[in-house]
Amino acid sequence: MKNIYIYPAIFSYANDNDDNDDILVEFPNLDGVFTFGTRPKEAYYKAKNCLESYLYRMEERGKIIPEPPKKNDIKLKENQVIEMIKVNMNLVRDEIHNKAV
Template structure:
């Protein structure tokens, strides 16, 4: 069962050119911001995408470290980043994906003349073909 909420500590490294962010429990999960607000916003997005990727690959989600166990230097601070995964999963699962298709020119010409929305028509046709009822 997947958790819906995650809170992970992030280390904010302050430099003259901005704030870099790393998650000590999540190797490869990094972010950056020009200021604190942007750093927090980008850290949340990085954490959401990283956790979604782990879930999607069925990889284990590590337990977050306790902040008292994390050592930081003078130009660093720990920020707890809190994410809610339900909207992230919904967005990623409903994200539009571009597909290339081939149809005869004559059919394309007639469809264009009749203002056919190819994307909408293809979605309806695939749902009908698969027996998917999207009406609730």
């Protein structure tokens, strides 16, 4: 089990003609793992939280966690940028196991 993961996340910003200003965040090699935020800082926080939850569930189920794609291999559209999301699974595991119910 790895402790540190670093995954690229694609942040898609709204076009000028869009009514919705949300920032969509997706992880290119993790099917169905996405979130959004209304500001960049919020989108980054939610992306990190989303990735932590996904990786924890994969570990708990004994599933193989896919390797992150190389940043240079990801094709972006005009309104997209890549942010690297770093997750320390030791902290995630400790937080989940020590949570008071």
